[in-house]
Amino acid sequence: MGRSSAAAASSLLIVFAFIVSKGLCSPLAGKEAWNYVEVRDGAHMFWWLYYADSQSGGYKDLPLVMWLQGGPGGSGSGFGNFEEIGPLDRDLKLRKTSWVQAASVLFVDNPVGTGFSYTDRPDRYATDVATVASDMLVLLQRFFKERPEFQSIPFYIFSESYGGKMAAAISLELTKAVAKGKVKCNFAGVALGDSWISPLDSVMTWGPYLYTTSLLDDYGLADVSSAADAVKKAVEKQQFEKATELWSVTESVVEQNTNGVNFYNILTQDPDDSVTALAGEDYISLQARRHIRPLHRQSLSQLMNGPIRKKLGIIPQNVTWGGQAEQVFSNMAGDFMRPVVDIVDQLLSAGVNVTVYNGQLDLIVDTMGQELWVKRLKWEGLPGFNQLRWTALDDPAAPGVTGAFYKTYKNFAFYWILKAGHMIPSDQGPMALQMLKMITQQD
Numbered sequence: 001m002g003r004s005s006a007a008a009a010s011s012l013l014i015v016f017a018f019i020v021s022k023g024l025c026s027p028l029a030g031k032e033a034w035n036y037v038e039v040r041d042g043a044h045m046f047w048w049l050y051y052a053d054s055q056s057g058g059y060k061d062l063p064l065v066m067w068l069q070g071g072p073g074g075s076g077s078g079f080g081n082f083e084e085i086g087p088l089d090r091d092l093k094l095r096k097t098s099w100v101q102a103a104s105v106l107f108v109d110n111p112v113g114t115g116f117s118y119t120d121r122p123d124r125y126a127t128d129v130a131t132v133a134s135d136m137l138v139l140l141q142r143f144f145k146e147r148p149e150f151q152s153i154p155f156y157i158f159s160e161s162y163g164g165k166m167a168a169a170i171s172l173e174l175t176k177a178v179a180k181g182k183v184k185c186n187f188a189g190v191a192l193g194d195s196w197i198s199p200l201d202s203v204m205t206w207g208p209y210l211y212t213t214s215l216l217d218d219y220g221l222a223d224v225s226s227a228a229d230a231v232k233k234a235v236e237k238q239q240f241e242k243a244t245e246l247w248s249v250t251e252s253v254v255e256q257n258t259n260g261v262n263f264y265n266i267l268t269q270d271p272d273d274s275v276t277a278l279a280g281e282d283y284i285s286l287q288a289r290r291h292i293r294p295l296h297r298q299s300l301s302q303l304m305n306g307p308i309r310k311k312l313g314i315i316p317q318n319v320t321w322g323g324q325a326e327q328v329f330s331n332m333a334g335d336f337m338r339p340v341v342d343i344v345d346q347l348l349s350a351g352v353n354v355t356v357y358n359g360q361l362d363l364i365v366d367t368m369g370q371e372l373w374v375k376r377l378k379w380e381g382l383p384g385f386n387q388l389r390w391t392a393l394d395d396p397a398a399p400g401v402t403g404a405f406y407k408t409y410k411n412f413a414f415y416w417i418l419k420a421g422h423m424i425p426s427d428q429g430p431m432a433l434q435m436l437k438m439i440t441q442q443d
């Protein structure tokens, strides 16, 4: 590098450091856009798009990925963006494993009430995945209409946790809408990360999983199994709200018997995160403390309700990022324990590319539970999939060390991600980025 270009490069770095330190949060070259869509009367959904910013091509040569967070009530524009895959981390430092280097990334705060999304009236929250999907279709229809340059770009939906349940339902509705010409986009596939597709299979495998990883003794295994059996009975009777309540009880039994294992990564335990039921507390508020609050830590809330809200400039004054999250969660309580395995089956038979990826250290959606519902798929390709052996993948950050296994047959793929919990991109960023490239046909 010549003297002058070295000097130019270092002054560029200074400009960049200046921008970041001022909290403007824009990677120098990266183009961004964001807005609200009123998806139903009084129901406002927020989205935030980062155009792909890659040395290997312009955004028109790279896919578009929509990221859906779990909860329900967790915010993609906040948690997914700053804690997992966005261009900057929570300290506004560049993320080396940002997905924006391989795709344009669209964060949508859904269901309505999540993140910066909001409702004007308490009866506007979604109470089932059908509403979640129809709301998203309104948003996508508008998004692709206003940005025709994205209509032909391969569009993928990636998700985490409850986001996967929503992603499955949205993908099916989107497939139908594209076929009818109602949404113009090049839908290329859905990826379900640590996803709540079959809640009962997750709950039923907690005991065996924790037992084999030295986190339950024989008494604990018996206690967890009997709590899980009660969930099973409620689900079998289609008593889904009761099942949600018993799910909460089962989590308390797990906590008591494991000395407070972390549901999101069994090998990391933070005593500050441990949540025990308060006297007289209802189960909804307990579950919100367990599963919504970790997605809204103080440091992230301060960022989103401070510099980010200022930068965005369109957030109504009385809307707080995360302010309606608990209502989002409680309104979905009757939906929470319902499985969507049949929707995944419909996607597969419609020819949609479906990927399941799961973290080895995740408890809440453990891999054992995922294997169970996958083996029950009615998809005609299942016997072929089952006959294959998996393939090992090196961890890109540690060549020679296994980072994952994967297997793909026809339009279905499964990735077993090692040393990762529930939030795979946070735990294994380089591996997650490589998987993104493989799923989107760049590797």
Ligand SMILES: *[C@@H]1O[C@H](CO)[C@@H](O)[C@H](O)[C@H]1NC(C)=O
Residues within 6 Å of the ligand: 118, 119, 120, 121, 316, 318, 319
């Ligand atoms: C914000 O204020 C407007 C106008 O007073 C009101 O209609 C709306 O319901 C409020 N929104 C929220 C989320 O509180």
Ligand SMILES: *[C@@H]1O[C@H](CO)[C@@H](O)[C@H](O)[C@H]1NC(C)=O
Residues within 6 Å of the ligand: 154, 188, 189, 353, 408, 409, 410, 411, 439, 440, 441
């Ligand atoms: C879907 O998966 C098949 C099989 O892996 C692959 O050949 C095809 O290119 C994929 N389609 C897209 C759009 O990624």
